[in-house]
Amino acid sequence: MSAPLDRGRYALVLALDALLLGGHLHWMPTPYAAWLGFLLLLAAWLSRHQVRASGALVRLPLLFLTFGLLVYAAGSPIGREGGSALLGGLIFLKLFETATARDARITAAAALFFSMIGFLFGQGLLLTVYFCMVAIAAFVLLHVVSVGEGDPAAAWRDGLRRGLRVGARVTVAALPLTIAVFILFPRLSSPLWGAPWDATQGKTGISDRMRPGQLSALWNDDSPAFRVTFAGAVPPPASRYWRGPVLWSFDGGEWSRSDLYRGSRVADLRYQPDSVVEYEVLMEPSERNWWFPLDFALQIPEGARLASDGQVTTFRPIIGPRKATFRSAWRYQLDIRPVMGQRWAAMRLPEAGNPRSRQLAAEWRSAHGGDADAIINAALQLFHRDFAYTLDPPPLSSDTVDDFLFNTKAGYCEYFASSFAFLMRAAGIPARIVTGYQGGSYNASGGYWIVRNSDAHAWTEVWLEGRGWVRVDPTAAVAPERINRGSLSAALPEAATWYSEGWGAEWRNRFDLISRYWRQAVIEFDAVRQRNLLQQVGLEDLGWRALGGALVVFGGIGLLLGVWLSLRGMVPAQRDALLVAYRRFGDRLARCGVARAEAEGPIAYGERAAQSLPECAPAILELTRRFAEQRYGESANDPDRSHRQRLARELRAFRARR
Helix, strand or coil, rough: CCCECCCHHHHHHHHHHHHHHHHHCCCCCHHHHHHHHHHHHHHHHHHHCCCCCCHHHHHHHHHHHHHHHHHHHCCCCCCCHHHHHHHHHHHHHHHCCCCCCCCCCCCHHHHHHHHHHHHHHHHHHHHHHHHHHEEEHHHHHHHEEEEEEEECCHHHHHHHHHHHHHHHHHHHHHHHHHHHHHHCCCCCCCCCCCCCCCCCCCCCCCCCCCCCCHHHHHHCCEEHHHEEEECCCCCCCHHEEEEEEEEECCCCEEECHHHHHHHCCCCCEEEEEHHHEEEEEECCCCCEEECCCCEEEEEEECEECCCCCCCEECCCCCCCEEEEEEEEECCECCCCCCCCCCHHHHCCCCCCCCCHHHHHHHHHHHCCCCHHHHHHHHHHHHHHHEECCCCCCCCCCHHHHHHHHHHCCEHHHHHHHHHHHHHHHHCCCCCEEEEEEEEEEEEECCCEEEEEEHHEEEEEEEEEEECCCEEEECHHHHHHHHCCCCCCCHHHHHHHHCCHHHHHHHHHHHHHHHHHHHHEEEEEECCCHHHHHHHHHCCCCCCCCHHHHHHHHHHHHHHHHHHHHHHHCCHHHHCCHHHHHHHHHHHHHHHCCCCCCCCEEEHHHHHHHHHHHHHHHHHCCCCCCCCHHHHHHHHHHHCCCCCHHHHHHHEEEEECCC
């Protein structure tokens, strides 16, 4: 029967589960994560006097409540998020029946597996280091539980100290095999589980649909969307528009893409050669099918398509970090000659809704005689005169444009883009909305630009006779510093954080540089980079079979080396300082002609050595007697280690004389 757990070892089980929960908070639904935290506290409270398994009257209601909250928060126990959350709930419910060493071992094994599941939602450097710490904690728990089994008097705190050393040793021992498998394991063209990233629906905030309030929710999300390294001169901040989905259709409350132009090609593009730039983009995973090139892309990577409206889409969702080289022009003219169907698509409005905005547009058209430039200027002057740029815009009614233009008069970029495009269409000017990013911050440590989710932006394009599609950003009329400086904190000081400038920004840039190296060296180590690495060591012609054979050979060597490192220092002769000192004591006596027999005990050996070496007899008899007592007597279970340490020092200091 497995030994029961004391309160100290059960506290280690609770601590391991708490660490495990911390690594999954970034993807787990908040109500469900809070419930798991409550289960942890409840288990700790129930074990405050004695560690024992809870009865069925406690476990069954908790099981049903956990499953019901899972369905409520995640929607289904099936799938990546739902299945992972279900397993996490079962691990925490295991606390209420954990009372023996066997239960603790099951929890440690489940923690190792659940840590691996965490890489389905993120593979960043911090998360990897964190789960390595969880794995070490699991090894420590296994050691502490094992050394305490059958020995209730043993101090678990001493076992914890030794367990930390064992956990670190096991981790180091696993490195050779890990490196061999990482380099030689055949790389797949796509992840085994499909989407191992924390890029759940709309994480970037840039989707193929937009409604007021969608982008403003991202102002405090400083996580990088992508990183850009320019090969030459960098465009000014006011020209750094990173083009994403182009929205053509409006249903009265929401803008969306149109299927008409997804597969069409650019018909007429003219650009100024001095505005052409080449750059490399390292895209973060988004689970979306589009890049965000600098407006307007001239050269795109393989596996991508350039639509006639300038959007660059991919054939497969970007479910992992992806790097590509682009060439773009930031001064250009697009579709000077009208493209069939585009004017019609850019003029469509719902038959009803927003009557006051329609009337205002009609008044402008009548007053300016259909002059497009004058109508555009009238709209921009209205925004500049009466409107405010804010991070917390008030909610809008069903007539979103009317409510914004005539009531709230405060909003974020998508509010201005949506209302401006509506006014233009109502005034007879073709208009569409472009979503993406604007600006970016420079990382001086790495020499590249970081475009963050907080840089998400929406602007409009209008089609003008003889000029084609012209970008008009109504946000610039309200908050020009947001566009000219390419920074949200410049337009809204309340959006600035303590790490936006000074030493905070410097350290954040350095950490981002380290994270970039981590992605390039580890996460982006695909089949192409694996082949290039093997070519450098003369293994460029390895096929799948040869690669598998090399993996077996080098993996076996790494495994043997890891086992040797793991076992080295764990045998009693090298782990017990007292036993090591006693054996060296015997070696010194052997050099004086008194070698210890194979099965000779310390008392008998001491008496025989005392007879052969009468000058050292008192010291020999005293040391061997004390060693037998500390090793095999009642003192062997004494938690006070000072007597053993003092005896070991005296054994090491002994010198035999004939």
